[in-house]
Amino acid sequence: MKIVADQKIPFLEGVFTGSATLIALPAKEITPEVVHDADALLTRTTIHCTEELLNNSSVRFISTCTIGYDHIDTKYCQEHGIQWQNAPGCNAGSVGEYFAGVIAALTQYKGYDFKDKTVGIVGVGNTGKAVLNVCNALGIKTLLNDPPRARAEKENSSFVSLDTIASECDVITFHVPLYKEGEDKTLHLADANFFHKLKKKPLIINACRGPVIDNTALLEAKQNGLISDYVLDCWEKEPEINPELLKECAIATPHIAGYSYDGKSKATRMGVEAIANFFHIDINTTGIVPPAPESPEIDLSTFATNPIEQAILHAFDPMEKDAIMRSMPDKFEWMRTHYKHPREFMAYTIINCPSHLQAPFKALGFEIK
Structure with missing residues (x-):
């Protein structure tokens, strides 16, 4: 064979x-x-x-x-x-932690405040659920949009329309598969029409498939003040990156959200x-084990402010990847191939953790000592 x-x-x-x-x-x-x-x-x-x-x-x-x-x-x-x-759900945890890293980086480095904000999650499959878990752990309000699930779970009233997401959310993050046609078409799900429906100048995040967002319309929305910022891990027409799109991006990474x-x-x-x-063959999976992180313990006593955000950034800091991408935008595939894969939060242990922070850290997946 x-x-x-x-x-x-x-x-x-x-x-x-x-x-x-x-x-x-x-x-x-x-x-x-x-x-x-x-x-x-x-x-x-x-x-x-x-x-x-x-x-x-x-x-x-x-x-x-x-x-x-x-x-x-x-x-x-x-x-x-x-x-x-x-392999459905194989990297859902990684994408959820990418989202956590984005929230932490924007808070720690760029002064964002996500308290009292509403995150709209578009697509609530395995990765969307992982993002929802991060929002719940951080105490961030969410609205959920997933038409296939809404139809299948008619008794579940928790899903809202995309128009509701557009009008009520301060952050909109996309986690849908790429469907080029059909009832649940997601190609250019966020197009010029979508951006013109936005009410709160939200932050836009794409960590699913590049063509889910019309990148030309996205750039125009930023330039015209329809959105406050955008974070892209997935790019339309990648590995070819629009330099102007990259320049305007708050955090830019080379399609590595799922690469833990x-x-x-x-x-x-x-x-x-x-x-x-x-x-019906035998296989040996004992060698499929990720390596330990270089610094598996995170001491909260070393952080003067934002201990949760700084612990997240210890495990995964998207700004490090952003700096590399801006320095060599023409090396998109090279960056993916030579990417230093992070470990997920479960591989890290929090020490000197105050009792009031233990619940959110555990919800995020960290170990507590």
């Missing part, structure tokens, strides 16, 4: 030993000739699983170590008997387990 994998998927060494031959290559080297006699593909979004790659191959199963699957031609796969599986070591290890585990379950 032959499995072809993207070389950048971590923790694969020894996983398939004794059960399958693993061929790990750079994405650009995974060609029709390479996959011709493969049984399975283990992919990221960098490998486009289309007819061009799959035609006349023996591939029976595609496992992508990502939440998104728009790099897989699902229609072609269905028509040719190729099954596939994504924990998210990566979970994605790999889900990806290889999907292959094992499909082909």
Whole structure:
């Protein structure tokens, strides 16, 4: 049995030993000739699983170590008997903690005050729920928009319309998949029409898919005073970045919100387990373990102000990534490939924590000593 994998998927060494031959290559080297006699593909979004790659191959199963699957031609796969599986929720915690890092950085470095503000969460699946958990831990009011869930959970009155989000929220953060058509189309969900409905000049955050926000309309909204600021991790037409869009951005990062070591290890585990379950083979997952952080203890007695925000920034500081991106905007993919993956909050222990702060730290996922 032959499995072809993207070389950048971590923790694969020894996983398939004794059960399958693993061929790990750079994405650009995974060609029709390479996959011709493969049984399975283990992919990221960098490998486009289309007819061009799959035609006349023996591939029976595609496992992508990502939440998104728009790099897989699902229609072609269905028509040719190729099954596939994504890794839903694999990096949800990482995206939630990216949001926490953004809130902490804007508070600590730029003087934002999120007390008495309302955050609108657009898309309340796995990642949206993680963001909701962060808001609850920090005591920030939220409004939730998720039309598919609203239809499925008719008795649940907690969801509001996108127009309500536009009129009532001080922060609007997007966590939806990219759907290019259909009832729940999200391509350019935030377009010029959306921005003109905004009432409170909100902060806009995109950590899902670049084309969910019309970037031209976003820039115009900032220049015309319809929004106060924006934070982008996902960019339309990435890796090509509009220099003016980058210049106006409050925090800019190269699509790494879901790139924690924990998210990566979970994605790999889900990806290889999907292959094992499909082909009924044995695998060894004991090596899929993220490394310990360099400084796993956070001493709150060293912080004079904003202890929660500073502890968050100890674990993940988006401004460090922002500085790198501004210094080399033409190296978008290089920055993603060479990214130093952070550990999630669960890997850190808070010491000298006052009793009144223990509940929020625990809710965020930190250990307390």
